[in-house]
Amino acid sequence: MRFDLTDLRLFAHIVDAGSITGGAARAHMTLASASQRVLAMEDALGTPLLARSSQGARPTEAGRTLAHHARLVLEQMERLRGELGEYGRGLSGHVRLLCNTSAMTEHLPQPLGRFLAAHPRVSVDVEERPSDAIVAALRAGTCDIGIVSDVADVDGLQQFPFRRDDLVLAVPPGHRLARRRRITLAEAIGEPFVALAEGSPLHAHVAAQALKTGRRLTYRVRVGSFEALCRMVEEGIGIGVVPRAVAGRYAAQRSRPRFIAIAEPWAQRRLLACVREADALPLNARRMLQALLGEPPAPDLRKSRQ
The missing domain is CATH 3.40.190.10 (Periplasmic binding protein-like II)
Structure with a gap:
């Protein structure tokens, strides 16, 4: 069983998009090539990974297991990429940030602008979603950092006060x-x-x-x-x-x-910056979290673990 990073990234995109077509587009791949890769993965495993229908494609139990481990591997590669960039200075970094409406429009632009100015080689994907959907994405490992309202159920996530949002x-x-x-x-x-x-x-x-x-x-x-x-x-x-x-x-x-x-x-609300585990974040995501919290370059985030 040999899956390369392209296979893993493609499969994670398919699960997120809910279809092979959508996953192929996110992976910048043709539909035919994406379908062939999925079939090859299923042949190698000897079991279906996707349940296909006219509404799209959803992962089977085996597919959910693969998607989970694919995200872990991709996250580790992103962490490796970011940390090696400290030495090579030629690699770019990437951070995935989800936030609710209030954070997106009112509180995020200033710290995000400062972070990007300080780290010109890092790109940030920012997407607006409801707080409950952000929590689900954090637990599934499909984003690095989420900014949510304190009315959301963030049990099991590390939580850091971000802003008052009365x-x-x-x-x-x-x-x-x-x-x-x-x-x-x-x-x-x-x-x-x-x-x-x-x-x-x-x-x-x-x-x-x-x-x-x-x-x-x-x-x-x-x-x-x-x-x-x-x-x-x-x-x-x-x-x-x-x-x-x-x-x-x-x-x-x-x-x-x-x-x-x-x-x-x-x-009387608060916004929380949440992660699964701060110490396990890729380097650039840790820096992004520190910028959001207004902290000095290398705080001990473990002290804030919930």
Whole structure:
């Protein structure tokens, strides 16, 4: 049984994409070549690795085992590549980072920019996903670092405080609530809301809190970004919930929404930077984690293990 790194990388891509076609595209390989490699792996093992259907391809039990070990091998190779780069200076590094909406738009750009400026040979793949999906990816070994809300179930992962991410209520200037300094969701629930698009984790979080009061939110419009949400609120279309960091960016504007603290525990959130095991991260991923945490170049991350 001989699998090379190309085989392992291709198979991991196929499992992640849910199809041989998608996996081949991610591996920059033709469909015919990818299919032939999978067949060769199955012949070598004497058992199917994928259950193929019109909806795509999902791994069999043997396939899941192969995917798990493939990711471990690829992770070790990435670690080797990064650490050897310290000596050769000719190798590039690669870090896979997943983060939720608030981290992506409000908190990540500055530390990421500093990291990339300090490490010009390193590339970073950043993808926005819901916190629960990020946790699943970390446990499956398909990303190096994940930034999630503290409401996610991060049991078994190492967790590091990243940023405060409190939520506030945005209301139009002149609105009946605009003079309030603190408010509960129950006091505002009768107003029309501007919300993020369906499927947004923040939207789901706020909607779940509304249901706990026995009422549902009424939506006037749903938008794709915090900026669009604040613009809609500013125009008087409705009210909305945003992270406090978003409110901070509007502080210097003369005509802007008014932001009110939400006086409830569910609105007092933290973002966590999570990994499976900091000491086992490839060198460049460890550096990325240190940059996110604002730490000096070589902290003892083991002291923060949960």
